[in-house]
Amino acid sequence: MSRERSDFLVGLFLLIGLIALAFLALRAGNLNSFSFAPTYTVQASFDNLGGLKVRAPVKSSGVVVGRVSDIRFDNNEFRAVVSLNLEEGYVFPEDTSASILTSGLLGEQYIGLTPGGSDENLTENSRILYTQSAVVLEELISKFLYNMGND
Amino acid sequence: MNKLLSPITAFGKHVRLSISGLGAFFHLFLAIITRSGIAFRRPGLISQQVHFIGNHSLLIITVSGLFVGFVLGLQGYYTLNRYGSEEALGLLVALSLTRELGPVVTALLFAGRAGTSLTAEIGLMRAGEQLAAMEVMAVDPVRRVLVPRFWGGFISMPILATVFSAVGVIGGWIVGVLMIGIDPGSFWSQMQAGVDIFNDILNGVIKSLVFGVVVTLIALYMGWTARATPEGVSRATTRTVVASSLAVLGLDFLLTALMFSN
Numbered sequence: 001m002s003r004e005r006s007d008f009l010v011g012l013f014l015l016i017g018l019i020a021l022a023f024l025a026l027r028a029g030n031l032n033s034f035s036f037a038p039t040y041t042v043q044a045s046f047d048n049l050g051g052l053k054v055r056a057p058v059k060s061s062g063v064v065v066g067r068v069s070d071i072r073f074d075n076n077e078f079r080a081v082v083s084l085n086l087e088e089g090y091v092f093p094e095d096t097s098a099s100i101l102t103s104g105l106l107g108e109q110y111i112g113l114t115p116g117g118s119d120e121n122l123t124e125n126s127r128i129l130y131t132q133s134a135v136v137l138e139e140l141i142s143k144f145l146y147n148m149g150n151d
Numbered sequence: 152m153n154k155l156l157s158p159i160t161a162f163g164k165h166v167r168l169s170i171s172g173l174g175a176f177f178h179l180f181l182a183i184i185t186r187s188g189i190a191f192r193r194p195g196l197i198s199q200q201v202h203f204i205g206n207h208s209l210l211i212i213t214v215s216g217l218f219v220g221f222v223l224g225l226q227g228y229y230t231l232n233r234y235g236s237e238e239a240l241g242l243l244v245a246l247s248l249t250r251e252l253g254p255v256v257t258a259l260l261f262a263g264r265a266g267t268s269l270t271a272e273i274g275l276m277r278a279g280e281q282l283a284a285m286e287v288m289a290v291d292p293v294r295r296v297l298v299p300r301f302w303g304g305f306i307s308m309p310i311l312a313t314v315f316s317a318v319g320v321i322g323g324w325i326v327g328v329l330m331i332g333i334d335p336g337s338f339w340s341q342m343q344a345g346v347d348i349f350n351d352i353l354n355g356v357i358k359s360l361v362f363g364v365v366v367t368l369i370a371l372y373m374g375w376t377a378r379a380t381p382e383g384v385s386r387a388t389t390r391t392v393v394a395s396s397l398a399v400l401g402l403d404f405l406l407t408a409l410m411f412s413n
Contacts, residue, residue: 003195006198006199006202007198009202009206010198010201010202010205010206012206013201013202013205013206013209013307013310014201014306014310016209016310016314017309017310017311017313017314019317020310020313020314020316020317020318021313021317021352021356023317023320024245024249024313024316024317024320024352025348025352027320027339027343028241028245028249028317028320028342028343028346028352029343029346029347029348029351029352030343030344030346030347030348055347108344
């Protein structure tokens, strides 16, 4: 086989590899939802995170407006502190409330933002004051049983 | 007394030989890495090996990937159907392929398809005293023979594994969406929501890179140290398949524990 033909086939082989990688990244992977838009960070404290994970989506009215960038435990307040990276295109009032919700019955957990009515907006490093923890099934059941006993 | 001691002696000899074999293996690895400068001076040599190792393995990899995707689609549907979550089939197929099956099955096929031919080629070069002739002509056989083959395998393996995963996903789509009739929208969107580009796809590529290095090195080492007889070459070829399969499966466990255990 001539040298040129073998070089052509090798080039074709490398190209097929690149196409396969692009296919995996774009069609199977989450490169589409990967956004490089500039973001700003706000903090929120929760009593209970449930199963929230880093890189979980932050949604408002069902639209993804950012992602969870960091989760740590504040040893002074004994609460979980979550950092949210919100895209700069979206602004929210200062009294926005954050709650941890579940998509579907058994789906992944995400943070839902409900805008308030304040004129001031959330800015870099500001804190979301109104938060609602994840619903833990066991607590729900025990509350239900406790109320049943009262009747 | 001698009869009593001989098993202990045999055991000691076995341990000594395996340690010195391991030493020789890493010595060869270092020799290949330090002589890799030729890759930049004569890239044609490597492109020739990519053609020999990669292009010729493409067909078997594509066909196997397609069928593994088919089977994953059928078996995954059977299990998921019990829990009423058939839409998660795309996620199941894509995750199992990019994380595990793509790199591992490709490495096993690669050992059988490309590793054996490398071992046989180099073993026969030694048997035919071609390597000795090169040394007489002041051509370093490690630099001229082993280095291009090593880098050829290093480049080909991740490409083959990526092609395997991509074709497998298409195979799962053919069975799941076209034959069984799962909704294509949720098939792809569940997959896209669950497959992370760094955690899953990139880690799979890293796995396949490691397997490529290990399988190619084992094949080269077995050929290089083969006894210069027809029987020696045939044994070396068998040892290549056994050793590289075991190494791939063992390393896969270690890499999975490192990458995906958080």
